[in-house]
Amino acid sequence: MTSLNIIKAINIGLRRSLERDDKVLIMGEDVGKLGGVFRVTDGLQKDFGEDRVIDTPLAESGIIGTAVGLALRGYRPVCEIQFDGFVFPGYDQIVSQVAKMHFRSGGRLRLPIVIRIPYGGRIGAVEHHSESPEAYFAHTPGLKVVTCSNPLDAYWMIQQAIELDDPVVFFEPKGRYYTKGEVDVDGEPELPLESARVALPGADATVVAYGPSVKTCLDAAAAAADDGRSLEVIDLRSLSPLDLRAVYDSVRRTGRLVVVHEAQRSLGIGAEVAARVTEECFYSLEAPVQRVTGYDTPYPPARVEEEFLPDLDRVLDAVDRTFAY
Amino acid sequence: MTVETAAGASQPEPELVQLLTPEGQRVPHDHYDALIADITGDDVRSLYRDLVLGRRVDGEAVALQRQGELGLWASLLGQEAAQVGSARALRAQDHIFPTYREHAVALCRGVDPVRLLALFRGVDQGSWDPVETNFHLYTIVIGAQTLHATGYAMGVQRDGAIGTGDPDRDAAVIAYFGDGATSQGDVNEAFIWASVVNAPVVFFCQNNQWAISEPLERQTRVPLYRRAAGFGFPGVRVDGNDVLACLAVTREALQRARDGEGPTLVEAFTYRMGAHTTTDDPTRYRLNAELEHWKLKDPIERVKAYMVRGDLADQDFFDAVEEEAEELAVHLRAACRALPDPTPTSIFDHVYVEPTPDLLAQREAMTTYLDSLAEEEVAR
Numbered sequence: 001m002t003s004l005n006i007i008k009a010i011n012i013g014l015r016r017s018l019e020r021d022d023k024v025l026i027m028g029e030d031v032g033k034l035g036g037v038f039r040v041t042d043g044l045q046k047d048f049g050e051d052r053v054i055d056t057p058l059a060e061s062g063i064i065g066t067a068v069g070l071a072l073r074g075y076r077p078v079c080e081i082q083f084d085g086f087v088f089p090g091y092d093q094i095v096s097q098v099a100k101m102h103f104r105s106g107g108r109l110r111l112p113i114v115i116r117i118p119y120g121g122r123i124g125a126v127e128h129h130s131e132s133p134e135a136y137f138a139h140t141p142g143l144k145v146v147t148c149s150n151p152l153d154a155y156w157m158i159q160q161a162i163e164l165d166d167p168v169v170f171f172e173p174k175g176r177y178y179t180k181g182e183v184d185v186d187g188e189p190e191l192p193l194e195s196a197r198v199a200l201p202g203a204d205a206t207v208v209a210y211g212p213s214v215k216t217c218l219d220a221a222a223a224a225a226d227d228g229r230s231l232e233v234i235d236l237r238s239l240s241p242l243d244l245r246a247v248y249d250s251v252r253r254t255g256r257l258v259v260v261h262e263a264q265r266s267l268g269i270g271a272e273v274a275a276r277v278t279e280e281c282f283y284s285l286e287a288p289v290q291r292v293t294g295y296d297t298p299y300p301p302a303r304v305e306e307e308f309l310p311d312l313d314r315v316l317d318a319v320d321r322t323f324a325y
Numbered sequence: 326m327t328v329e330t331a332a333g334a335s336q337p338e339p340e341l342v343q344l345l346t347p348e349g350q351r352v353p354h355d356h357y358d359a360l361i362a363d364i365t366g367d368d369v370r371s372l373y374r375d376l377v378l379g380r381r382v383d384g385e386a387v388a389l390q391r392q393g394e395l396g397l398w399a400s401l402l403g404q405e406a407a408q409v410g411s412a413r414a415l416r417a418q419d420h421i422f423p424t425y426r427e428h429a430v431a432l433c434r435g436v437d438p439v440r441l442l443a444l445f446r447g448v449d450q451g452s453w454d455p456v457e458t459n460f461h462l463y464t465i466v467i468g469a470q471t472l473h474a475t476g477y478a479m480g481v482q483r484d485g486a487i488g489t490g491d492p493d494r495d496a497a498v499i500a501y502f503g504d505g506a507t508s509q510g511d512v513n514e515a516f517i518w519a520s521v522v523n524a525p526v527v528f529f530c531q532n533n534q535w536a537i538s539e540p541l542e543r544q545t546r547v548p549l550y551r552r553a554a555g556f557g558f559p560g561v562r563v564d565g566n567d568v569l570a571c572l573a574v575t576r577e578a579l580q581r582a583r584d585g586e587g588p589t590l591v592e593a594f595t596y597r598m599g600a601h602t603t604t605d606d607p608t609r610y611r612l613n614a615e616l617e618h619w620k621l622k623d624p625i626e627r628v629k630a631y632m633v634r635g636d637l638a639d640q641d642f643f644d645a646v647e648e649e650a651e652e653l654a655v656h657l658r659a660a661c662r663a664l665p666d667p668t669p670t671s672i673f674d675h676v677y678v679e680p681t682p683d684l685l686a687q688r689e690a691m692t693t694y695l696d697s698l699a700e701e702e703v704a705r
């Protein structure tokens with residue numbers, strides 16, 4: 001067991017993937033000598049060379065578009081987008097090309113591309129550095145969308161994503177990058193990539209989250225426990241496909257569900273979870289599904305981001321609402 | 326002298342327009358002397374003042390960031406001449422589309438530097454009036470503003486505000502961007518649009534040799550100004566640390582635009598003396614020797630040397646500028662700390678021209694929630 005933060009866990013995961021398969025490439029802005037602005041690729045260019053860890057020109061459409069070509073030629077590119085807000089110059093390539101190639105070719109062409117995107121807020125940044133665009137991608141058939149919340153998952157999920165033959169958008173919770181956890185780097189992954197995980201078992205209400213919000217919900221559950229209320233926290237991990245088996249099971253026991261994400265509220269992941277739970281667990285629900293999310297505004301200036309983002313109190317407030325019915 | 330290109334063919338060494346050497350010697354230029362023939366001793370002193378104040382605003386901001394008063398700052402250190410020279414070439418009716426680093430342009434344009442601090446403090450996302458100042462909001466998404474500038478120039482063109490010969494009417498647009506930005510699709514599309522429609526826009530590229538950790542070679546195999554030829558308009562490389570040369574070259578480019586002769590690419594060859602931003606650590610990717618080399622080409626020192634050499638200013642003048650800079654710094658420190666945080670519900674204010682029912686409901690919910698927290702606080 002080693003104590004790692006999420007940055008180091010992904011770094012070692014990438015290293016393992018580069019060692020395992022010489023078709024794996026890393027490409028992005030500043031990923032080489034600098035090791036990425038968050039140092040996720042630190043030391044990789046030094047050890048694997050400039051041919052495999054590539055400082056690209058400053059062009060996201062180019063990063064994704066050339067990754068498509070490289071993948072067609074048998075490579076497995078892992079693209080880094082520097083910040084969530086900068087994926088959009090590459091968005092056309094992702095939704096129009098990456099997502100559809102397998103479908104259009106009748107399954108003949110596969111694009112084993114991973115697109116890593118640090119996302120989410122609470123880092124006190126300027127515009128375009130704190131966004132949560134995951135729903136745009138999860139809404140696009142053909143893309144798999146996953147996100148980790150802790151170092152252990154980060155370590156395994158990045159390797160599993162790279163091994164997958166489908167394109168994966170891999171969201172990294174940058175506000176939790178420095179969260180530490182125990183990782184057995186030589187063990188085996190406990191879960192398949194596309195599965196949710198019960199982060200904390202509980203009995204009274206179900207709280208579903210992913211990425212940076214998982215910690216918020218675990219903190220809320222600890223506070224609720226002090227008040228004698230037991231929350232079950234489920235980490236979705238995979239947003240597309242969604243694995244809601246554990247959620248259905250939990251809601252059938254608790255009858256109460258709160259969904260939490262940093263992304264804006266309307267037409268988002270929370271809405272999809274609420275719809276599916278309503279379809280599957282209608283007779284178990286004691287209260288309407290509650291959402292705790294960012295508000296439907298552009299991501300605000302850093303000095304008000306705390307009020308924009310879900311926090312422990314807002315989660316508990318929503319839990320209270322589910323008991324008010 | 327020749328340089329090797331990627332293709333292996335020899336090409337002439339890029340010509341660099343320079344009017345002031347790093348030692349502060351005024352070198353004559355067949356073409357560009359005429360463009361600054363009107364510059365008096367007063368003008369030079371005023372340019373010097375802008376350079377010094379620009380650097381001081383920047384230095385204070387870096388210090389404020391270190392003290393935790395700003396979330397971030399993108400330093401312009403080393404790029405003062407490129408910014409002041411180009412900004413001082415502008416007329417009141419010209420319109421500017423900056424990146425996130427054009428603090429000295431903002432200053433020359435009368436934008437209160439406290440507004441710049443507010444953005445980097447995280448209080449707002451741009452609180453100066455772009456209409457009043459003709460200085461657009463900062464654009465952080467690399468290259469996007471070059472298309473906005475081009476479209477704005479198309480509007481100027483449609484309004485008949487070029488080619489009339491009226492110096493108070495004919496207008497030009499200037500887009501600032503970096504060397505890294507030249508790789509973006511948006512920038513290349515802007516070049517194409519501007520060229521095809523002959524838009525009155527100047528593309529002002531501050532080639533500071535770095536895009537965060539990536540040196541220029543990661544973006545191009547030819548000198549950047551030469552790219553213009555392929556798009557069908559002139560390109561010129563100017564010593565970006567020479568305020569007079571930047572003034573002359575930008576004046577000419579702007580006048581071409583105002584006269585209806587279309588776009589120009591200006592490559593201001595300069596150097597980012599500081600870190601990319603306050604979160605960056607350049608020791609990870611570049612050698613100190615490079616910085617030392619560029620220090621010898623400092624954009625302010627050479628003007629000072631030129632002024633001393635030509636008796637354009639005495640010690641009293643330099644002291645007075647220093648004093649003014651110090652006063653500005655004192656003001657900035659106090660004003661920055663005094664900037665009020667936005668109220669939480671202000672995030673709902675300008676999402677749309679009129680708030681939607683959904684947003685009004687969310688604002689209401691936020692207010693109720695925050696009130697309930699405050700009540701709990703009081704109860705405790």
Ligand SMILES: Cc1ncc(C[n+]2csc(CCOP(=O)(O)OP(=O)(O)O)c2C)c(N)n1
Nearest residue numbers: 029086465466467503504505506535536537
């Ligand atoms: C579309 C986009 N991708 C990535 C970034 C992150 N980023 C911010 S500045 C920068 C480098 C810009 O280099 P350059 O254009 O040379 O301008 P400079 O910062 O040197 O002034 C990068 C990659 C961004 N802001 N926008």
Ligand SMILES: [Mg+2]
Nearest residue numbers: 503504535536
């Ligand atoms: Mg640059």
